[in-house]
Amino acid sequence: MSAEFLCVVAVSLVVAVATWAAIHKILRRGQPQLVLLMPRKSILSQIVSPSSYSLDDFCKQANAFQFKAFWYFNARMARWCAHVSHPDDVSTILLSCDKGDAYADVSLFLGSHGLLTLPLANAEYCYQRRKMQRAFAPNLVRGMATTFGKHASALRNRWLAKTNNGSIVTTVLYYDISESLVAALCEISGFSIPSSPSIRDVASAFRRAAAAGHRRSVSVFGISLSRSGGNNSKSLEDATQVIQSFAEKIVALSLPSLDTGCLLSRICDEDSPDSLSPARTQEKRNQVLDHVKTFLFAGFETTMNSLLWSILLLSNDTGLQTDLAAEINSAFPPSLTTLDVSHVDLIRSLPLLRGVVKEALRLFPPAPIIFRTVGGSSGLHLPHSNVHIPSKTVVAVDLFSMQRNPTAFPNPTSFCPQRWQHECNISGDMDKHMAPFSSGARACLGRDAAMTELMVFIATLVQSIKFDPLRPHLGGDNDCIEYMKTHHVTLAPEFEGQPLRLKISQRIVTP
């Protein structure tokens, strides 16, 4: 054996050991007991365009691995993340973990004092959450329905005026509906609406800020790619300014005539209406503004998308719309202009209407994936997957895939509101697989208000308006997946890259 040969073997051995050690070190950050790479297309799509992720790919992976946890490389966070989509794993994570730094991009435009971004262990969070929860007590939510009914009727009347003489018109649902929903949200929260910036500008600012914040937080192997200048920072700055100015004007306009007990008075935490006079500290003012921005974002973008998805899914099934309209007519006449509490209870008890809302939330949860970070020092054991998740790991909680699990939902991709009728859900297995509002300590604060709002809006609109798609539906199973557009935090329906448009006409009621 020559000396050169021994030398080559020795060098190769050293290189192999060094490479192995380096790979091991990188992988140890993600504890690869179970390292399963995403398909190349999806990894590539995250690296090339890190602002988008393919929900469809996640769902296929979840199915392929029978809803067991798997690991994937998250290019935006530049680390291995665990992905969970089985209800037992999901509930373990949601009950035991907080957000960690997974939402740093959202704080860029919502600030760090709001409920979405404050950590659970923070005393301020616990105090604010308890206080604001009282503004959503069941009796107060019932009262909100009158406000939702008023704004829904106004929208219906605007559409009826457009479709005068039985004509069929095309409308951009996003623009029409966003104004009504923001107006309703502001009214129930005690926010007066400023005349500028316009609601459309604010709605679009939230989406631009989410996109720019998301891009800014992209890093590669721990090195942040954020730039202090450039178009992205400018876009984030401009959008944040629009949102900030809207929130500041809301507070300035609302304080002089604030109702005690409304959300804003709880946020301000003062008995006296001029609590935010110049004498107040800047810090308190910033906290109040962050809460106002958080409620606008959390309460509008989500209900907006749920309502759009519900109407889009209904537009593909004329028979279902007719059945739904008949169910609603049996509860109250289309001529009704003001809802009182007895109508609210009736509306909320209509089985097909409730099924439509739940089924739209199942197929297209407005927050399709939420993130948590494992705390403590010993990590967490996932019972269903039998996987140990180390401390500090970010976990993607994939509500989208969980809610399309075929063991709980036969024909999981078809829109079938009837599946929510009692006899199909006798074991409660479907409910176990549903968490569009998340669960645990950080579950949505506005859940009941949102469900009531969606039911009142859909009931009022479908009773008088018929919705039709712009073109015959092309997707399989009436799923509408081809309309899916992820806006970083939320999931919206769009048509050919534009806000959703549909045909509307007056509903002719047959006796």
Ligand code: HEM
């Ligand atoms: C269909 C409508 C809605 C859906 C699907 C929805 C969904 C969610 C989800 C999934 C979360 C948890 C986010 C996370 O942990 O990352 C959340 C949190 C939250 N939502 Fe909603 N939401 C809706 C409507 C509303 C409304 C109408 C309001 C208020 C008026 C609201 C206020 C909040 C707040 C304040 C939080 C933060 C709670 C906390 O961390 O303590 N949401 N929502």
